[in-house]
Amino acid sequence: MDENTPSPAAVRRVACIGTGVIGGGWVAHFLARGFRVSAWDPAPDFEARLRRLVEAAWPALTELGLADGASRENLVVAETLEQAVAEAEFVQESAPEDLAVKRDLLARIDAATPPGVVVSSSTSGYGMTEMQVDCATPQRLVVGHPFNPPYLIPLVEIVGGERTERWAVEWAAEFFAATGKSVIVLDREVPGFTANRLQEAMWREALHMVANGEATVAQIDASITEGPGLRWPLLGPCLTFHLAGGEGGMAHMLDHFGPSLKSPWTRLEAPELTDELREAMVNGCEEAAGGASIAELVAARDRALIAVLRAIKDVRRDLL
Amino acid sequence: MDENTPSPAAVRRVACIGTGVIGGGWVAHFLARGFRVSAWDPAPDFEARLRRLVEAAWPALTELGLADGASRENLVVAETLEQAVAEAEFVQESAPEDLAVKRDLLARIDAATPPGVVVSSSTSGYGMTEMQVDCATPQRLVVGHPFNPPYLIPLVEIVGGERTERWAVEWAAEFFAATGKSVIVLDREVPGFTANRLQEAMWREALHMVANGEATVAQIDASITEGPGLRWPLLGPCLTFHLAGGEGGMAHMLDHFGPSLKSPWTRLEAPELTDELREAMVNGCEEAAGGASIAELVAARDRALIAVLRAIKDVRRDLL
Structure with missing residues (x-):
């Protein structure tokens, strides 16, 4: 943190490096929140793809409400990474998931x-610990992990590396929240962070089921969209x-269904349901x-389910 | 199947045995669809709890639209299991998850x-194979697994046991669909069926994370409700x-993220991404x-996300 570090709420110019599905989604998000966005990607044809992605996202963003001054004209396509940053x-990097690429790119971004x-x-x-190794000033680098599409899904998971300073994590949390994001700050690096670990467990089970002929892709998707998936926008797995x-x-629930944790209901082994874990879940x-009481939560869940069922019905009618 | 077997669409009288959260939810569902429902539970105070549950569910069911003739007065509380059935x-059993209890109860239901x-x-x-062992006429017994609350979540997973005859599975699929349910018929018994296997994998990963101090209950829930949980009402994990x-x-996606299946992103080991599995996922x-093209799906997803975000926002405002 130095005299260059703006107040998180005062930022007006952001750079997006890498403009695929995720990076392009970030560009759309920042444009909609009224930022001037400079973007760069090594692909020679990236500008056309990026503008197409922003065009496709803009109706949704307009419907949700644009920030004052938001305009697609605030997108500046840079000719080099150095020019972009x-x-x-603030800089958001969204390169392919390749450690060598990430290391190299972050070092170039850091230098410029x-x-x-x-x-x-x-x-x-x-x-970030493994990605920041070649950076001259690693203390200002954080992970800010979004979900697809970044212009609509609120979640951003923030975590620093061993050489990241605490102020950078806090600054990023404040900045993302100021742009309308829902922020989770993780205390330590866990492979896959939180949401990806959870959805990846489900995804791996799905792949096993298809590989073993236990369910089809269509059955797997329907089992979620017609079932537990309807509950998860309001209540996470714990609630x-x-x-x-x-x-x-x-x-x-734990006392009643605890024994079924021993059942082969998935390829993922359950942890021992110790008194400590039971208490952490109940208190949590x-x-x-x-x-909110159970009755209040049930009433809220029912209202949410009705609203979600109705919303989805309209979209499905148009789609299918 | 014999002369007693009604046409699935002609059923008017159903029995619900076991009236806890799930069984009571079934009672509410069938009442709302216009059935006469006879209910029985071994708990001495079950009637008061059941009527409270139906009362709590009725506003939601009314808002969604009741069937002709639907009324809470069509609930008949039976004094014995035999009287109820x-x-x-059609009979729906919703006893606690205890194999001995289920075996005994299903044998009594079957006899009466x-x-x-x-x-x-x-x-x-x-x-069902392990539950139907003591039944005299096991050929008409099926699993019809709902999700909580059964009066709002459409999914029912149907699967027979080794001694179940095919007509019973087909009859149940038609009957549940006629009551407005979304039906998945599984060809074979898999522990946990489909949706539970998938959500159980996520749940076990969540328990591991809490047990290891990697995330709190609140962080886990927020990582889903603010993140991937918003996508799952319209698009399952595969789409x-x-x-x-x-x-x-x-x-x-598989070619790009396939290598990360080897990463320790969850305690669930991934299957080998064989050519066959890749093809099954892509074709599926x-x-x-x-x-629908990718662009059409993206547009539908965005419309669904906006609708879901708005719906949830209103419910949260009332709740918190």
Whole structure:
């Protein structure tokens, strides 16, 4: 952090390096939030693809509400990486998932970005510790991992590497929140972070089922979209099971379904349901419920399910 | 199947045995679809709890639209199991997940239910083969596994046991569909069926993360509700990743992210990404997309995300 570090809420110029599905999605997000965005990608035809992606996203962003001054004309296509970041107050890197590529690119970005400016990587799995090794000023590099499409899904997971300084993580959390994102700050590097670990577990089970002829792709997708997937926009896996326990909540659920953790319901082995884990889950659910009773949560879940079912029905009718 | 077996669409009287969270939810579903429902549970105070559950569900069901003749007055509380099923044209069992309890209860239901009438179990994990062992006429027993709450979540997974006859599976699929459910018929018994295997994999990973202090309950839930959980009501895990591949779809996604299947992103080991599996995933996604192009799917996903985000925002405002 130095005299170049802007206040997170004062940032106006961001750079996006790498403009594929994720990087292009970031460009659309920042344009919609009123930023001036300079973008660069090594692909010779990237500008056409990027503008197509922004065009496709713009109706959705317009419907959600653009920030004051938001315009597609604030997109500046740079000729070099160095040009793209030269005046940036924040940089988001979204290169392919290849460690050597990430290391090299982040070192080049670090060398060309004004000191004190935070650089964030969209990596879906690498730790910043292993990516920042060739950077001269690694203290300002963080992971800021989005979900596809970054212009609509709120989640950003933020975590630093061993050589990242704490201020950079805090700055990034404030900055992303100021652009309307929902931020989770992780205390330590875990491969895949949080959301990817969770969805990857489900994805691997799905691949096993297809590989073994236990279910088709269509059955797997329907089992989620017609089933538990409808609950997850309002209640995550923990609060969902808090309600599965009826009036007894998570405590009853763990005591009742605990034994089925020993069943071969997936290829993923369950942890031992120790007293400590049971207590962490029960207390965590009570905190996450924020004082709402089971009855209040059930009523909210039902309202959410009705709204989600209706919303999806309209979209499906148009699609199919 | 015999002269007692009604046409699936002609059923008017159903019995629900076991009236906890799931069984009571079934009662609410069938009442809302206009059925006469006879219910029984061994708990002495079950009637009060059941009526409370139906009362709590009724506003949601009313808002979604009740069937002609639907009324809470069509609930008949039986004094014995035998009385409950004596005139039933379909029986749904929702006892606790205890194999001995299920075996005993299903044998009693089987003995008291008119011949040719299909009996379905809500079990979330047992196979019908292991549950039907003590039944005199096991050929009409199927698993009909719902999701909580059964009166709002459409999915029902149907699968028979070794002694179940094919007509019973087909009859149950037709009957549940006639009551507005989304039906998946599985060809063979797989522990946990499909949706539970998938969500259980995620749940076990979540328990590991809490047990190891890698994330809190609140972080785990937020990582889903603010992230991938928003996509799953419209697009299951397979079509979601079909879109993650950009214009190249699932084929590009597997070729690009295939190597990360080797990464320790979860405690669940990934299967080998063989040519056969790659082809099954790619072809499955193309079929599941039903001819929709990537661009059309992206546009539909964005519309769904906006609708879901808006729906959830209102519910959250009321809840928190």
